[in-house]
Amino acid sequence: MSEQQIDWKNIKKIATREAYGQALVQLGEDNPDIVVLDADLAKSTKTSDFAQAFPNRFFDMGIAEQNMIGFAAGLAAAGKIPFASSFAVFAAGRAFEQIRNSVAYAQLNVKIAATHAGISVGEDGGSHQAIEDLALMRSLPQMTVLVPADATETKQVIKAAAAYQGPVYIRMGRLAVPVLFAENYQFSIGKANIIREGQDAAIIANGLMVAEALKAAEVLFAKGINTTVVNCASLKPLDKDTILKVARQTGAVVTAEEHNIIGGLGSAVAEVLSENYPVPLYRVGIKDTFGESGSPEELLQKYGLTSTAIIQAVETVLKRK
Amino acid sequence: MPNVQEMARLIRQDIITMLAAAKSGHPGGSLSAADIIAVLYFSEMKIDPQDPNWPERDRFVLSKGHAAPVLYAALAERGYFPKEELLKLRKTGHFLQGHPDMKKVPGVDMSTGSLGQGFSAAAGMALAGKIDNKAYRVYCLLGDGEVGEGIVWEAAMAAAHYKLDNLLVILDYNGLQIDGPVQEVMNSEPLADKWRAFGWNVMEVDGHDIDELTASLQAARNTTGKPTIIIAKTVKGKGVSFMENQVGWHGNAPSKEQAEAALAELKGGNNNV
Numbered sequence: 001m002s003e004q005q006i007d008w009k010n011i012k013k014i015a016t017r018e019a020y021g022q023a024l025v026q027l028g029e030d031n032p033d034i035v036v037l038d039a040d041l042a043k044s045t046k047t048s049d050f051a052q053a054f055p056n057r058f059f060d061m062g063i064a065e066q067n068m069i070g071f072a073a074g075l076a077a078a079g080k081i082p083f084a085s086s087f088a089v090f091a092a093g094r095a096f097e098q099i100r101n102s103v104a105y106a107q108l109n110v111k112i113a114a115t116h117a118g119i120s121v122g123e124d125g126g127s128h129q130a131i132e133d134l135a136l137m138r139s140l141p142q143m144t145v146l147v148p149a150d151a152t153e154t155k156q157v158i159k160a161a162a163a164y165q166g167p168v169y170i171r172m173g174r175l176a177v178p179v180l181f182a183e184n185y186q187f188s189i190g191k192a193n194i195i196r197e198g199q200d201a202a203i204i205a206n207g208l209m210v211a212e213a214l215k216a217a218e219v220l221f222a223k224g225i226n227t228t229v230v231n232c233a234s235l236k237p238l239d240k241d242t243i244l245k246v247a248r249q250t251g252a253v254v255t256a257e258e259h260n261i262i263g264g265l266g267s268a269v270a271e272v273l274s275e276n277y278p279v280p281l282y283r284v285g286i287k288d289t290f291g292e293s294g295s296p297e298e299l300l301q302k303y304g305l306t307s308t309a310i311i312q313a314v315e316t317v318l319k320r321k
Numbered sequence: 322m323p324n325v326q327e328m329a330r331l332i333r334q335d336i337i338t339m340l341a342a343a344k345s346g347h348p349g350g351s352l353s354a355a356d357i358i359a360v361l362y363f364s365e366m367k368i369d370p371q372d373p374n375w376p377e378r379d380r381f382v383l384s385k386g387h388a389a390p391v392l393y394a395a396l397a398e399r400g401y402f403p404k405e406e407l408l409k410l411r412k413t414g415h416f417l418q419g420h421p422d423m424k425k426v427p428g429v430d431m432s433t434g435s436l437g438q439g440f441s442a443a444a445g446m447a448l449a450g451k452i453d454n455k456a457y458r459v460y461c462l463l464g465d466g467e468v469g470e471g472i473v474w475e476a477a478m479a480a481a482h483y484k485l486d487n488l489l490v491i492l493d494y495n496g497l498q499i500d501g502p503v504q505e506v507m508n509s510e511p512l513a514d515k516w517r518a519f520g521w522n523v524m525e526v527d528g529h530d531i532d533e534l535t536a537s538l539q540a541a542r543n544t545t546g547k548p549t550i551i552i553a554k555t556v557k558g559k560g561v562s563f564m565e566n567q568v569g570w571h572g573n574a575p576s577k578e579q580a581e582a583a584l585a586e587l588k589g590g591n592n593n594v
Contacts, residue, residue, distance in 0.1 A: 035452065057452065059483070067441050067475035074445020077423070077431055079376070080452070082445075097435060098472070102442055106432035107424050 004196065005218060012179045016172035017115040019151035021046025023158035024083060028054045034162065037072055037084040039065045044174075045085040045115045065090045069098035069110070076108040081162055084110060088117035088130035088171060096136055103167045104140040111161050112137075113170045118258035119291035119299045120175040120208060129291035135263020137169040138236050144168045144189060145236040147257075147265075149210035150180045153233055156187035164189055171207065173258075175296045178211045192239035194246065198226025201314045202246035202253050206232045206265055208305075209256035209284070215307035220314055227314060235265055240272050247273055252280045252317040256310050258300075261285035280320035282313040325531050328398060329359035333560045334587050335394035335407055341580035343411040346419065349570040351391040353495040353528070353555040354462060360534045361460055361491075362395040370400040373427040379457050380446050382431040384439030385464035385493060386420040387572070392429070393417055401428035437470030440490065444480040447488035447548075458542075461490045463550075466498030469507050474519070480548045481520030488548040489541050493528065495557035497568050516550050528553025560587055 027034045028050055035057045042048040042060060051058035061068040065086050072082040085091070091114040092099070103110045119129045137145045146161065146168060148154040154172060161168040180195075187193070192204070196217050205213040210231045217227045228246045232239065247253055253273060255266040266283030273281055286303050300306055332355045340346045362368070366379040383392045390410065397404045409415035416425040420434030430446070433439035443461035450457050467473060480488055492512070500506045509515075516523045522544045526533045534553065541549040557571070558564030561583040564575075575583055 059448065061479055062475075062482075064472075064475035064479065066472045067444075067479055070438050070441020070472060070476060071445035071448060071479065073438075074431070074442035074447070075449045076445075077442060078380075078446045078449030078453075080449050098438055098441070101432070101435040102438045105422075 006214060008178070008215060013176035014151035014179055015174060015176045016148055016151060016154040017046045017174060019154035020113060020115065020158060020172055021049035023155040024050040025053045027158065027162050028057065031081065031162065033079065033081045035059065035075055035080045035082050037061050037068050037082055039063055039068045039086045039090065041086055047085045065095040066098045069095040069112070070102055072110045073102035073106060073108050076110045082110055083113050085113045085115065087128060088114035088133040089128055092130060092133035092136050092169065100140055104142045107142050107166060109165055109167070111168045111170065113172070115172045116174045117171045118173060118207065119286065119303055119305070120173050120258060120296040122174070122296040122299060123293050125293035126290040131260045131286045131291065132263065134171060134235060134259050134265070138263065138268065142167055143236065146189070146233055147171045147206040147235055148233050149207060149231050150177060152179060152181040152183065152185050153187050156185070157233065160187060160189050173208055175208065177208045180211060180214065187233060190234050190237040190239060192230050192232045192234065192242040194228060194242065195231050196227070196229035198228050199250060200226045200252070201317055202228040202230060202250045203256060203310060203314065204230040204232050204243065204246070204253060204265065204269055205256040206235060207258050209258055212305065212307045213256050213310055216310035216314065219307065219311055225314065225318065232265060235268060238268050238272065243269055243272050244277050247277050247279050252321050254282045254284060254310060254313040254317055256284040258305055259285055260288055262288055280317040282317045284309050284313050323363060325359050325363045328363045329356045329531070330587060331398055332359055332391060332394040334584055335397065335404070336390045337561065337575060337580050337583045337587065339390055339393065339407040339410045340574040341577060342408045343574060345411060345574050346390055347387040347572050348564060348575065349497065349557040349567070350385060350464060350493065350495065351388045352559045352561060352564065353557045354388050354391045354493045355559065356529045356531060357462065357491050357493065357534060357553055358391050358395045360531055360538065362399050364535060365538050366460065367457070370428065373401060377455065377457055380430040380443070380459045382439045382443035382446070382459070382461045383421055383433055384443065384461050385436065385467050386433030386439060388462070389419065389421050392421060393426070396426070396428040436464070436467040437472040441472050441476040444476045444485060444488055447480065447485040448483055450487050451483070451485065458487050458489060461488070463490055463492045465492060465494045465496065465503050465509065466506070468509050468512070477516065477519045477521065484546050485548045486545050489538065490548065490550040492550060492552045493555050494552050495555045497557045497566070497571065499571050501568055513552055520547055522547050522549040523552065524549065525552045525554070528555035529559060562586060
């Protein structure tokens with residue numbers, strides 16, 4: 001398994017938001033209770049696909065994210081399964097207290113499907129780059145938080161979110177990212193997937209950092225370092241068993257996420273490890289700073305969200321083993 | 322169905338009794354809304370206390386969630402749960418929370434307490450009714466201080482945009498909020514004009530006149546293509562003379578002695594109550 005090499009140059013790339021748009025249409029066909037809300041960003045979040053297919057079940061709420069979440073709560077209270085979409089900054093940030101009180105506290109069946117998360121938003125700059133949404137959502141009781149890594153997983157995440165009874169936050173990106181998983185890939189809520197195995201260190205990643213983790217693992221393998229790579233798309237509930245298993249097997253852990261290192265995956269893994277099985281840990285992520293304008297690729301480079309950063313992190317934790 | 326006026330009187334007594342037992346809570350805005358709530362729960366709404374989640378029921382959302390005592394009193398008087406439960410309001414381990422919790426209290430259709438949010442959710446419920454072509458109506462009680470929340474106007478715009486004529490909002494216009502008179506804290510006038518400008522059917526009534534409330538609710542049923550708001554002029558603390566129009570009774574419970582005096586007055590046959 002460790003020898004696996006992905007043809008990164010020719011790999012197909014699809015943005016997770018694109019996959020979301022397609023998955024919604026499929027859901028709409030399968031379940032008449034699915035309704036979709038957007039806050040004047042349907043073309044960007046890709047809910048426009050659903051709007052076109054099911055105009056009577058799509059509601060543009062205008063530029064009013066708080067009210068969009070309130071409406072979603074009411075729709076859910078009356079038996080609908082609403083997907084509410086906007087950019088992550090506005091969905092999780094602007095409407096945070098609506099999500100807290102009208103969705104999570106009320107335990108309503110609302111799916112908050114946020115796109116344009118992280119600094120890979122690019123040119124729009126720091127005002128539009130959510131680096132804290134996962135920290136906000138993860139700290140809410142009742143909330144399930146999912147961060148798919150590619151188009152295949154996004155489709156499964158959307159399906160799983162619709163089937164699950166309760167509030168879910170789904171984090172997706174603007175940038176086209178490599179399609180890592182075949183159709184037979186299996187996502188389930190609360191489950192992390194080991195997608196590469198090695199005994200020296202474990203890299204636990206989610207979102208677009210899963211691809212970077214796999215790239216890093218290949219380079220490290222060539223250097224004689226065998227790493228396990230875990231795709232932790234279910235940030236909450238967190239798969240503690242798998243995290244502890246790979247920590248025990250390798251004795252050194254690196255986390256990688258396109259989010260502030262405060263409050264996201266790195267924090268979640270640190271919480272589990274420090275209370276149960278402390279091992280050397282290094283968190284790759286945005287180092288408690290806002291983003292800026294630039295091309296997504298350059299920004300990912302500048303903010304240390306690359307396979308190179310993960311390789312250095314693995315080498316660092318190995319020295320502390 | 323019992324006499325609505327008599328039910329309002331009982332609800333007011335329940336409010337005083339439960340707040341005195343709880344030793345905290347909001348009497349002023351509960352008492353101001355007692356007649357409105359009595360009309361809704363004992364005359365207007367199609368509901369079934371034996372089947373609180375009946376899908377075809379009319380919904381009620383107490384957007385001014387701090388007036389929970391008036392809602393709990395109505396639910397208990399209507400038979401959703403035993404009246405004894407009212408004495409456990411706000412107590413650890415009991416289901417009557419300080420603000421309405423739909424997951425804990427039978428008959429509560431939406432968890433509220435954070436102002437403005439209940440109205441937005443009520444509009445979402447009305448939209449669901451439209452999608453499914455259901456006959457149920459959604460009722461929502463707003464506070465007059467509550468309209469300071471931006472989401473109220475977002476929801477007002479959206480409800481008119483989606484022509485939610487199955488949504489009926491009653492605004493408990495008692496004129497006082499925690500820090501003082503609404504017009505001094507943050508002037509919301511001209512209120513009726515604002516709602517009209519947002520595309521609503523607006524009625525203005527005496528919020529303590531059962532007949533006027535009943536008639537306006539009936540008229541609202543005949544309004545199509547737009548949501549209706551009934552701006553109900555009320556007196557904060559209504560029915561308890563020493564609480565009436567007093568800002569200080571927004572969020573303070575009566576002492577044992579004060580409660581006894583209030584109950585004596587409420588039971589005493591004051592015809593204005």
